[in-house]
Amino acid sequence: MIELHALTKRFGPFTAVDDLSLSVGRGEVLGFLGPNGAGKSTTMKMITGFLPPTSGRISVCGHDVATAPREAQATIGYLPEGAPLYPDMTPAGLLRCCGEARGLRGAALKSAVEGAIERTELGGVTAQRIETLSKGFKRRVGLAQAILHDPDVLVLDEPTDGLDPNQKAQVRSLIREMSGDKVIVLSTHILEEVEAVCSRATVMAEGRLRFDGTPAELRRRSRFFRSIELHLEGSPEGAQSALEGLEGVASVEALSASAFRVFPQDKRALLPQVTALASERGWSTEHVFVDPGRLDDVFRVLTREGAQEERSGTTFEQMSADKQEVSR
Numbered sequence: 001m002i003e004l005h006a007l008t009k010r011f012g013p014f015t016a017v018d019d020l021s022l023s024v025g026r027g028e029v030l031g032f033l034g035p036n037g038a039g040k041s042t043t044m045k046m047i048t049g050f051l052p053p054t055s056g057r058i059s060v061c062g063h064d065v066a067t068a069p070r071e072a073q074a075t076i077g078y079l080p081e082g083a084p085l086y087p088d089m090t091p092a093g094l095l096r097c098c099g100e101a102r103g104l105r106g107a108a109l110k111s112a113v114e115g116a117i118e119r120t121e122l123g124g125v126t127a128q129r130i131e132t133l134s135k136g137f138k139r140r141v142g143l144a145q146a147i148l149h150d151p152d153v154l155v156l157d158e159p160t161d162g163l164d165p166n167q168k169a170q171v172r173s174l175i176r177e178m179s180g181d182k183v184i185v186l187s188t189h190i191l192e193e194v195e196a197v198c199s200r201a202t203v204m205a206e207g208r209l210r211f212d213g214t215p216a217e218l219r220r221r222s223r224f225f226r227s228i229e230l231h232l233e234g235s236p237e238g239a240q241s242a243l244e245g246l247e248g249v250a251s252v253e254a255l256s257a258s259a260f261r262v263f264p265q266d267k268r269a270l271l272p273q274v275t276a277l278a279s280e281r282g283w284s285t286e287h288v289f290v291d292p293g294r295l296d297d298v299f300r301v302l303t304r305e306g307a308q309e310e311r312s313g314t315t316f317e318q319m320s321a322d323k324q325e326v327s328r
């Protein structure tokens with residue numbers, strides 16, 4: 001339903017989106033991840049016909065965005081970054097106005113506006129001027145405007161940005177609920193959000209795709225995936241070398257005299273061997289934790305400057321250990 005072919009956008013000498021090709025089908029919820037300035041919003045602006053590409057082609061529901069923009073746009077609901085709105089209108093007035101622009105009239109318009117208000121929980125503020133609404137409510141008006149005409153394609157630029165935790169959860173479940181018969185493309189800086197709502201995750205950096213796969217595959221990329229953190233009581237002698245000697249163990253890192261992190265070879269499951277060794281040696285375990293993988297590490301490795309594209313094989317295993325908060 002969305003086809004991007006060799007899409008490129010240059011601003012003067014700067015290339016914001018670089019030769020991007022992607023195809024997204026009905027039922028897919030595709031998440032764009034990437035650092036600030038990666039080109040996520042620029043890509044979304046081109047998909048929705050808001051910004052013309054420098055080169056390349058975009059087709060949405062079979063309509064070429066360059067030659068048939070109205071037909072393409074009729075199929076799209078778009079929540080732009082920052083959700084620009086008319087501040088002196090009320091949510092109800094704005095939604096009616098957008099509905100009319102979408103060609104809705106009479107009972108169809110009324111039911112579309114009421115439906116969008118209900119789904120975005122705007123009932124209490126429909127008659128309040130938009131400029132007096134809080135940030136999260138403004139964002140929800142933007143979302144209501146995007147889903148108003150029940151479009152086949154939704155392009156949502158950071159849909160949960162600025163929402164409180166309850167509203168984040170509500171918007172995520174709304175996205176999941178709508179996903180069945182639509183194609184949804186969203187961007188986010190919340191790495192866990194991709195797992196919560198997306199069937200497909202892409203990572204962009206410097207205008208290029210660095211990863212395209214499922215959220216589970218993304219997490220698997222972490223060097224911590226299936227590593228085992230083992231905290232023992234006391235400091236049993238020879239524990240590290242015994243762990244290192246287990247079949248399938250790649251390496252063992254001592255976290256303290258009594259705590260170890262055991263890394264598997266080939267991302268295999270190690271828990272049975274580790275617990276068997278502990279009982280054989282009579283070690284008392286205080287705490288055992290199988291790491292599900294860490295998205296922030298994967299993100300950092302995939303997006304660091306000069307990193308190779310996913311297709312050409314990354315060196316993500318050699319990631320540095322420094323901790324840096326990348327989700328917000």
Ligand SMILES: Nc1ncnc2c1ncn2[C@@H]1O[C@H](COP(=O)(O)OP(=O)(O)OP(=O)(O)O)[C@@H](O)[C@H]1O
Nearest residue numbers: 011014016034035036037038039040041042043081
């Ligand atoms: N109109 C413009 N003129 C010049 N440069 C632009 C323009 N629009 C975007 N850029 C540049 O293109 C790059 C990509 O911007 P874009 O907004 O697509 O990033 P993003 O991935 O959405 O980032 P963020 O996570 O901060 O929203 C940035 O370096 C930005 O400064």
Ligand SMILES: [Mg+2]
Nearest residue numbers: 040041042081
């Ligand atoms: Mg952006």
